[in-house]
Amino acid sequence: MTSPADTGDRQAPERQQVYWQCRRGMLELDILLQDFFHRAWDGLDAAERACFVRLLDYPDAVLFELLMGHATSADGELASVIEKIRSDPDP
Amino acid sequence: MNIRRRKFDALIIGAGGGGLRAALQLARADAQVAVVSKVFPTRSHTVAAQGGVNAALANVTPDNWHWHMYDTVKGSDWLGDQDAIEYMCRAAPRAVYELEHFGVPFSRLADGHIYQRAFGGQSRNFGGEQATRTCAAADRTGHAILHSLYQQNIRARTHFFDEYFAIDLVCDGEGAVLGAVAMEIETGEPILIEAKTTLLATGGAGQLFRTTTNALINTGDGMAMALRAGIPLQDMEFFQFHPTGIAGKGMLITEGVRGEGGYLINADGERFMERYAPNAKDLASRDVVSRAIAIEVREGRGCGPARDHVLLKLDHLGPDVILKRLPGIRDLAMTFLHIDPIEQPIPVYPTAHYTMGGIPTNRFGQVVVPEMQSPEEAVEGLYAAGECACVSVHGANRLGGNSLLDILVFGRAAANHIIAYLKDHRYHRPLNEESVDRALARLARWDEPGDGERVEDIRAELKKVMETHCGVFREQTVLAEGVEKVKALAERMQDVRLRDTSKTFNTARVEAMELENLIDIALATVQSALARTESRGAHSRIDYPERDDQNWMKHSLYFRDGTLDYKPVRIKPLTVESFPPKVRVY
Numbered sequence: 281m282t283s284p285a286d287t288g289d290r291q292a293p294e295r296q297q298v299y300w301q302c303r304r305g306m307l308e309l310d311i312l313l314q315d316f317f318h319r320a321w322d323g324l325d326a327a328e329r330a331c332f333v334r335l336l337d338y339p340d341a342v343l344f345e346l347l348m349g350h351a352t353s354a355d356g357e358l359a360s361v362i363e364k365i366r367s368d369p370d371p
Numbered sequence: 372m373n374i375r376r377r378k379f380d381a382l383i384i385g386a387g388g389g390g391l392r393a394a395l396q397l398a399r400a401d402a403q404v405a406v407v408s409k410v411f412p413t414r415s416h417t418v419a420a421q422g423g424v425n426a427a428l429a430n431v432t433p434d435n436w437h438w439h440m441y442d443t444v445k446g447s448d449w450l451g452d453q454d455a456i457e458y459m460c461r462a463a464p465r466a467v468y469e470l471e472h473f474g475v476p477f478s479r480l481a482d483g484h485i486y487q488r489a490f491g492g493q494s495r496n497f498g499g500e501q502a503t504r505t506c507a508a509a510d511r512t513g514h515a516i517l518h519s520l521y522q523q524n525i526r527a528r529t530h531f532f533d534e535y536f537a538i539d540l541v542c543d544g545e546g547a548v549l550g551a552v553a554m555e556i557e558t559g560e561p562i563l564i565e566a567k568t569t570l571l572a573t574g575g576a577g578q579l580f581r582t583t584t585n586a587l588i589n590t591g592d593g594m595a596m597a598l599r600a601g602i603p604l605q606d607m608e609f610f611q612f613h614p615t616g617i618a619g620k621g622m623l624i625t626e627g628v629r630g631e632g633g634y635l636i637n638a639d640g641e642r643f644m645e646r647y648a649p650n651a652k653d654l655a656s657r658d659v660v661s662r663a664i665a666i667e668v669r670e671g672r673g674c675g676p677a678r679d680h681v682l683l684k685l686d687h688l689g690p691d692v693i694l695k696r697l698p699g700i701r702d703l704a705m706t707f708l709h710i711d712p713i714e715q716p717i718p719v720y721p722t723a724h725y726t727m728g729g730i731p732t733n734r735f736g737q738v739v740v741p742e743m744q745s746p747e748e749a750v751e752g753l754y755a756a757g758e759c760a761c762v763s764v765h766g767a768n769r770l771g772g773n774s775l776l777d778i779l780v781f782g783r784a785a786a787n788h789i790i791a792y793l794k795d796h797r798y799h800r801p802l803n804e805e806s807v808d809r810a811l812a813r814l815a816r817w818d819e820p821g822d823g824e825r826v827e828d829i830r831a832e833l834k835k836v837m838e839t840h841c842g843v844f845r846e847q848t849v850l851a852e853g854v855e856k857v858k859a860l861a862e863r864m865q866d867v868r869l870r871d872t873s874k875t876f877n878t879a880r881v882e883a884m885e886l887e888n889l890i891d892i893a894l895a896t897v898q899s900a901l902a903r904t905e906s907r908g909a910h911s912r913i914d915y916p917e918r919d920d921q922n923w924m925k926h927s928l929y930f931r932d933g934t935l936d937y938k939p940v941r942i943k944p945l946t947v948e949s950f951p952p953k954v955r956v957y
């Protein structure tokens with residue numbers, strides 16, 4: 281389901297820290313966030329990474345509403361990263 | 372060895388509802404409390420509970436704790452301990468009012484009282500009409516409880532070790548538990564937390580199975596720590612499954628879909644439930660539907676390229692019904708499968724939901740083990756509460772809304788016992804340093820670099836083996852093969868090496884230790900299931916379809932060396948007459 285943490289290369293600690301922040305209390309979030317992380321993190325630019333990290337600060341219940349499209353964040357910059365998470369090409 | 376050391380009165384491992392309720396009670400009693408959690412506390416799994424918490428408040432329909440107790444005993448298929456169940460049901464209203472004081476914003480009725488909803492298994496008058504017993508804070512009850520308890524703990528100055536992974540318990544020469552060794556995930560450095568008392572509140576083990584509703588953190592770490600400390604695990608064969616999880620992912624598709632007229636089909640497009648339950652069909656009880664799905668798949672009538680699931684069809688209900696009554700389900704299917712159920716059926720498979728078994732405790736939260744003549748001797752200094760514990764109020768089957776209640780009531784009860792214990796035990800006892808070395812060795816093992824087997828391969832196989840051999844389809848040969856396969860995986864685990872052995876934020880090390888824990892618990896689960904030759908609650912055996920009170924109204928105890936022992940169910944409640952076993956029909 282999720283990709284391995286042990287990819288063989290020495291991973292940048294910041295990257296692994298973000299990976300661990302994708303571990304949540306709800307399975308739905310685990311799947312959406314970790315899939316996105318493995319699929320997209322390495323290709324994000326600095327601004328997008330900062331947005332993703334900001335998104336991870338939300339409490340689980342709010343994050344769930346945001347990622348399910350039931351609510352929108354007051355932080356407009358998050359919209360595009362939320363859209364990217366939701367548009368998993370290979371669910 | 373020279374490692375960082377801290378000392379506290381009480382160490383709580385786990386910051387879900389159970390751990391935080393206990394911590395708050397202790398901190399308010401001026402005990403020095405440390406809480407260790409591998410994720411930030413409010414990301415604990417309790418946050419996922421949406422339905423609510425049971426208490427006989429009688430705000431909507433008449434109710435009382437005694438009816439609640441009856442329902443819980445019956446729900447447990449008479450494997451629950453009736454003293455603990457009475458205690459929990461009596462304590463429930465207070466637990467809910469306390470939450471209200473802590474700031475949980477319960478939904479309200481028009482008259483201002485706490486809103487309550489009806490759940491399955493709730494009755495009035497000992498099996499009569501439907502009762503309405505579940506208190507809810509909208510559909511965010513778990514979130515509200517966790518956040519309120521966390522805030523209160525911050526105020527009460529509980530000390531949090533966030534993102535620390537507990538590795539193993541430490542003890543003295545006489546077996547008293549004196550804290551634990553943990554690893555700070557950020558630095559990879561170990562820390563020894565010495566404590567006069569230790570409470571395990573590490574949650575369930577849904578990650579044993581490929582398809583589960585449980586978050587990735589639910590790897591049963593506390594249960595495995597207890598096993599390694601020589602403590603048996605109780606009733607591990609009882610794992611609650613829900614018939615319709617999203618195939619390959621696990622999220623729950625509620626019964627409501629079938630209630631609205633949705634039904635299951637196999638690869639031939641056949642509405643197969645008509646064969647298994649001609650009357651109730653798709654609305655037959657959870658275990659019947661779950662088993663039917665598993666049989667369809669086993670017999671080659673599964674859907675998809677791997678033929679590993681069936682389909683839940685609801686397009687015939689029409690867009691109006693789906694949009695109006697099942698919007699949440701449509702969202703789930705669209706988000707996780709990119710399927711619109713208005714047009715296409717949803718792939719489903721039974722999903723593992725709740726661990727009824729766990730670390731044996733009494734109703735004071737003390738961990739108890741058989742010793743000499745007594746089946747339940749307390750392990751000094753060690754407590755457990757919540758889903759990792761088996762107190763046992765859920766017996767063979769948990770009722771919805773009773774597990775949030777369990778974590779609150781027994782989190783508090785354990786803390787009260789600890790407070791009393793601390794009065795008589797003012798000083799830290801000397802540790803057996805060997806127990807520290809053993810825990811450190813477990814960590815050091817992951818520093819050996821190499822090219823062996825990979826964690827993710829073994830984990831994926833384990834989850835598949837457990838689903839196939841210890842899921843909802845259980846019989847002698849299937850289970851016996853399961854035992855052999857899990858043992859083979861345990862062997863292969865010896866050869867696992869990490870490619871990245873660095874320390875800082877090396878999450879692979881955490882995942883490797885979680886997998887070790889899962890393997891121990893898998894063995895406990897499948898061996899206990901193989902031994903129990905009856906069907907009771909969630910444990911249903913094709914080859915032994917009846918409940919057998921004569922031989923099996925007893926708790927299983929699995930020890931790490933593979934031996935099994937049994938102890939009687941406590942059928943005597945505290946103050947009322949006991950509920951004798953009856954056939955469990957709804």
Ligand SMILES: Cc1cc2nc3c(=O)[nH]c(=O)nc-3n(C[C@H](O)[C@H](O)[C@H](O)COP(=O)(O)OP(=O)(O)OC[C@H]3O[C@@H](n4cnc5c(N)ncnc54)[C@H](O)[C@@H]3O)c2cc1C
Nearest residue numbers: 385386387388389409416417422423537574757758774775
């Ligand atoms: C989808 C879903 C919905 C549910 N809905 C309901 C409901 O409506 N009503 C109800 O009553 N029940 C419900 N349940 C069940 C209920 O949510 C859980 O049984 C309960 O929340 C468990 O709480 P806990 O405190 O025991 O553990 P958890 O909340 O799981 O917390 C475990 C804690 O232990 C920590 N931990 C674990 N291992 C380690 C380690 N090695 N080192 C450090 N820390 C560790 C974790 O970080 C976490 O803080 C639901 C369950 C699911 C899956």
